[in-house]
Amino acid sequence: MSTLTPRQRLSRLDVKASPYLYIAPFFILFALVGLFPLLYTFVVSLYDWHLLKGQGDFVGLGNFTAVLQDRFFWNSLFNTFSIFLLSAIPQLLAAVIIAAVLDANIRAKTFWRMAVLLPYVVTPVAVSIIFSNLFGDDYGLVNNLLQNFGLDPVAWHRETFASHFAIATMVNWRWTGYNALILLAAMQAVPRELHESAAIDGAGAVRRFVSITIPSIRPTMIFVIITATIGGLQIFAEPRLFDPATAGGVGGSHRQFQTTVLYLWEMAFFRQNFGEAAAIAWLLFIIIIVIGLINFMLTRRIATGDSAKSRRALPWVRRRHEQVEQTVTTPGTISEDVKL
Numbered sequence: 001m002s003t004l005t006p007r008q009r010l011s012r013l014d015v016k017a018s019p020y021l022y023i024a025p026f027f028i029l030f031a032l033v034g035l036f037p038l039l040y041t042f043v044v045s046l047y048d049w050h051l052l053k054g055q056g057d058f059v060g061l062g063n064f065t066a067v068l069q070d071r072f073f074w075n076s077l078f079n080t081f082s083i084f085l086l087s088a089i090p091q092l093l094a095a096v097i098i099a100a101v102l103d104a105n106i107r108a109k110t111f112w113r114m115a116v117l118l119p120y121v122v123t124p125v126a127v128s129i130i131f132s133n134l135f136g137d138d139y140g141l142v143n144n145l146l147q148n149f150g151l152d153p154v155a156w157h158r159e160t161f162a163s164h165f166a167i168a169t170m171v172n173w174r175w176t177g178y179n180a181l182i183l184l185a186a187m188q189a190v191p192r193e194l195h196e197s198a199a200i201d202g203a204g205a206v207r208r209f210v211s212i213t214i215p216s217i218r219p220t221m222i223f224v225i226i227t228a229t230i231g232g233l234q235i236f237a238e239p240r241l242f243d244p245a246t247a248g249g250v251g252g253s254h255r256q257f258q259t260t261v262l263y264l265w266e267m268a269f270f271r272q273n274f275g276e277a278a279a280i281a282w283l284l285f286i287i288i289i290v291i292g293l294i295n296f297m298l299t300r301r302i303a304t305g306d307s308a309k310s311r312r313a314l315p316w317v318r319r320r321h322e323q324v325e326q327t328v329t330t331p332g333t334i335s336e337d338v339k340l
Contacts, residue, residue: 041281041282042278042282044275045064045275045276045278045281046275047059047275048275049274049275049278050273050274051268051272056275059275063276063278063279064283066276066279067276067279068283072255072258072263073280076251076258076260076263077260077287079160079164079239079251079255079256079258080232080233080260082161082164083167083168083171083239083257084229084233086165086168087167087168087171087172087232087235088225088229090168090172091171091172091175091176091179092179092224092225094172094176095176095177095179095180095182095183095224098116098176098177098180099180099181099184099187100187100213102116102180102184103188113181113184115177116176116177116180117177118177119174119175119177120174120175120178122174124237124238124241125237125241127173127174127238128170128237128241128242129241131169131170131242132241132242135157135166135169136156137153137154137155137156142154142156157243157252158254160256160257163242163252163256163257164257166242167238171238182220182224183221183224185220186216186217186220187213187216190217194212194216195208195212198211222295222296225295226292226295226296229291229292229295230288233260233284233288234261234284235259235261236259236261236262239251239257239259242257243257250262250270251263260284264277264280264281
């Protein structure tokens with residue numbers, strides 16, 4: 001039995017331990033800036049915690065009960081989901097269409113890809129100032145256009161649905177191009193021979209896109225939907241900056257577009273109640289987790305069903321899968337169709 005030298009022991013230890021050392025910085029940073037604040041926020045939510053006076057009496061779940069009984073919390077939740085639906089659904093549909101156009105054989109591809117990312121580069125403050133002027137109640141460009149067509153002006157800052165639509169437009173303008181580039185990267189990874197086989201069998205561009213591209217980018221679609229859900233339910237900058245200075249900065253004069261994060265900000269720094277603000281943060285965290293899981297399960301089921309249907313219905317997809325499976329199971333034997 002040979003004895004390992006110190007150098008060999010060190011080499012073996014390096015092979016076993018180095019992977020954990022490489023990934024350790026991420027987990028350390030996550031524990032410091034992610035996990036610890038999350039747990040500490042839950043501790044704060046259990047106390048009567050004042051912004052200036054600090055920790056008070058232990059109240060248990062009393063802060064959660066007080067928040068759930070506050071009509072302003074439910075109003076902010078309604079506004080959040082309304083703005084989220086008005087922004088997320090059109091945003092994802094537009095991102096898929098833009099990604100498909102950029103994936104096609106068009107001129108100046110690099111220019112157009114950079115162009116769709118420009119709104120994401122612009123700061124939220126600048127975006128809010130521009131769109132606040134566009135959707136101004138008295139002097140906005142949109143109302144001027146409506147009046148030119150003989151329509152009545154819209155009170156974008158005072159009406160609930162109108163304000164939600166204006167804020168959702170800001171969100172869509174800023175994030176659609178970003179999501180489109182993520183989907184474009186996934187589309188470019190789809191094997192081109194699948195599209196070529198489908199085109200030879202007579203499938204049109206729309207048919208190929210629905211039956212090949214969409215099922216193939218399923219993981220990326222799930223990622224984009226989940227991230228859009230998280231961002232949409234945490235919206236803060238757009239409604240905060242869209243609010244006129246005369247309204248107090250709480251989401252309109254009647255809180256008609258006050259989101260949950262904006263309500264949390266008001267509770268923490270206006271009312272100076274850190275305990276209830278922490279409870280709001282945890283309730284929003286739970287809601288985001290639940291909505292994210294529902295999105296994941298629905299998207300996965302829909303995409304899996306579409307992929308199975310397309311394999312059964314389209315002979316060129318089924319034939320391609322059979323060729324790939326044959327190539328994997330019998331190495332070294334590649335059919336002439338696969339070679340072509």
